[in-house]
Amino acid sequence: MTDRPSTTKGRRPRTRLRRRVSGAIALALALGTVGVAYATVAAAATPKAQVASNAPSEDPVEIRKGRQLFEQGCITCHGRNLQGVQDRGPSLIGVGEAAVYFQVATGRMPVARQEAQVERKEPYYDEAETLQIAAYVQSVGGGAEIPTGNLRGSDENLAEGGELFRLNCASCHNFAGRGGALSAGKYAPPMDQANDLTIWTAMLTGPQNMPVFGDNQLTEEQKQAITNYVQTLKEQGDPGGAPIGRMGPVPEGLVAWVVGIGAIMLMILWIGAKS
Numbered sequence: 001m002t003d004r005p006s007t008t009k010g011r012r013p014r015t016r017l018r019r020r021v022s023g024a025i026a027l028a029l030a031l032g033t034v035g036v037a038y039a040t041v042a043a044a045a046t047p048k049a050q051v052a053s054n055a056p057s058e059d060p061v062e063i064r065k066g067r068q069l070f071e072q073g074c075i076t077c078h079g080r081n082l083q084g085v086q087d088r089g090p091s092l093i094g095v096g097e098a099a100v101y102f103q104v105a106t107g108r109m110p111v112a113r114q115e116a117q118v119e120r121k122e123p124y125y126d127e128a129e130t131l132q133i134a135a136y137v138q139s140v141g142g143g144a145e146i147p148t149g150n151l152r153g154s155d156e157n158l159a160e161g162g163e164l165f166r167l168n169c170a171s172c173h174n175f176a177g178r179g180g181a182l183s184a185g186k187y188a189p190p191m192d193q194a195n196d197l198t199i200w201t202a203m204l205t206g207p208q209n210m211p212v213f214g215d216n217q218l219t220e221e222q223k224q225a226i227t228n229y230v231q232t233l234k235e236q237g238d239p240g241g242a243p244i245g246r247m248g249p250v251p252e253g254l255v256a257w258v259v260g261i262g263a264i265m266l267m268i269l270w271i272g273a274k275s
């Protein structure tokens with residue numbers, strides 16, 4: 001009974017200590033929550049795999065519209081029946097809607113004049129028109145289809161995608177996808193403007209000096225992995241912040257959390273030591 005504090009004076013230090021300790025715990029908890037919340041939000045904010053809704057159309061109306069567009073913009077070089085025109089443009093029979101999508105969506109077609117290599121530029125047609133022309137070309141000659149569905153697979157395929165990219169693509173497009181020169185004034189372009197569908201249709205159709213990567217060369221899962229890798233590499237290449245292991249926003253949040261809480265802990269200790 002004697003150890004029971006009889007005066008407020010004797011009780012104060014312990015209460016103050018307890019208050020300070022519980023304050024620190026509360027602060028740590030709050031910081032922990034903020035850190036975890038930040039990491040979660042940041043992870044959720046990274047774009048999910050693009051799910052292409054550009055299902056190729058077999059609707060006769062769309063095909064007819066595509067034919068009209070083709071006759072206005074493409075016929076002089078590719079011919080009335082897609083058979084091609086000598087010294088102007090190759091036959092499009094059997095190139096497939098995937099080739100049309102690649103060429104038109106990246107602005108390469110229609111081309112104004114012959115150069116060593118047709119440049120990527122601002123697309124002349126909008127997405128709907130592009131798909132109409134694609135549907136028309138497909139209806140005449142068949143060929144590689146525009147892929148639909150999940151074009152990136154799951155997040156577990158990143159390492160495999162990197163491996164496959166270095167094996168199959170890096171020799172021309174550079175390890176970081178920045179592109180590179182080829183012989184005779186030609187070049188493999190950088191990947192920075194390519195969307196998921198451009199990457200897929202490039203692989204499926206092999207424009208110019210690029211080889212075709214059909215299902216025998218790269219399975220669907222492997223194409224998903226490569227696409228996921230290229231796009232993830234890009235998304236991480238530009239946003240501010242340090243490239244912590246190039247592993248995405250979660251380690252960033254972790255580092256911010258660890259450094260931040262470390263600093264605050266030091267401050268708490270310092271304040272505690274002072275009083």
Ligand code: HEC
Nearest residue numbers: 073074077088089090095099100103109110111112133208
């Ligand atoms: C001024 C002539 C010209 C016009 C107009 C033109 N093209 Fe082309 N097109 C070419 C040439 C030349 C090539 C070959 C380019 C190359 O691979 O270097 C080509 C290639 C293509 C290819 C790739 C063929 C393959 O084997 O993969 C597609 C698809 C294509 N054009 C579609 C179109 C469409 C669709 C239009 C109309 C919107 C169009 N082009 C307008 C000249 C033209």
Ligand code: HEC
Nearest residue numbers: 120168169172187188189193194198199202207208209210
């Ligand atoms: C032999 C060299 C070579 C290899 C290997 C190669 N490419 Fe290409 N790639 C090219 C060339 C050349 C072009 C430009 C074609 C054109 O302009 O018509 C191109 C264009 C592209 C484009 C279009 C970029 C844009 O936005 O304009 C993408 C995407 C692409 N390649 C992806 C790949 C992927 C993925 C691989 C590996 C699976 C690969 N390439 C392998 C040479 C290559």
